[in-house]
Amino acid sequence: MAATVTRPALMPDGTDREFRVFVHELLAFADRLTSVRAGFAARIGLPGAAYTLLIALARLEAEAPGIAALAAHLHVSTAFVTTEMARLQRLGFVQKRPHPSDGRRVVLSVTPAGRAALARLAPVQAPVNDALFAALDADDFRRLATLLPRMVADGDAALALIEREDAA
Known part of the structure; x- marks a missing residue:
């Protein structure tokens, strides 16, 4: 695969x-x-x-x-x-x-x-x-809280790629 x-x-x-x-x-x-x-x-x-x-x-x-x-x-x-x-x-x-x-x-x-x-x-x-x-300690929580907004933005970019592919 x-x-x-x-x-x-x-x-x-x-x-x-x-x-x-x-x-x-x-x-x-x-x-x-x-x-x-x-x-x-x-x-x-x-x-x-x-x-x-x-x-x-x-x-x-x-x-x-x-x-x-x-x-x-x-x-x-x-x-x-x-x-x-x-x-x-x-x-x-x-x-x-x-x-x-x-x-x-x-x-x-x-x-x-x-x-x-x-x-x-x-x-x-x-x-x-x-x-x-x-499962999260304080450091894990802070790291995840910092990463998630970036991951949401990346998710928006990924959705835009799918939409462009669907439109093509």
Whole structure:
């Protein structure tokens, strides 16, 4: 079988075997991470994506983020954020108001109901997250936290390559 990578850094033994194992382990972890997110979300009656937006907004709220800022933070489209925010608004978890100095923008905030829902999760989140990332010590965590944004950007570049191939 042809190698699935060509970069020597990804082929320490001259083959793509370790790389393939790495990708499969990464996919397995991603599945578990998605399942944990779904578990948290279900506890407050949300789909996983809406939960991600709600918790991200709660963490960024002091910065008065709008749709574009939240989309950039989560590496998703503004259309996706708009759709999910409408859902969260209907559920009473999020409030939208006009930006005080730019009428084209909105400022998003978590409502008291949204805060209460997230507070109900706190006793579950800490032990679950501790277990999910138990393999990481402080140095591992910092290194991974530094690498992941670069890997997301690399993922965007890889998707662009696939899209170019599909268009050809």
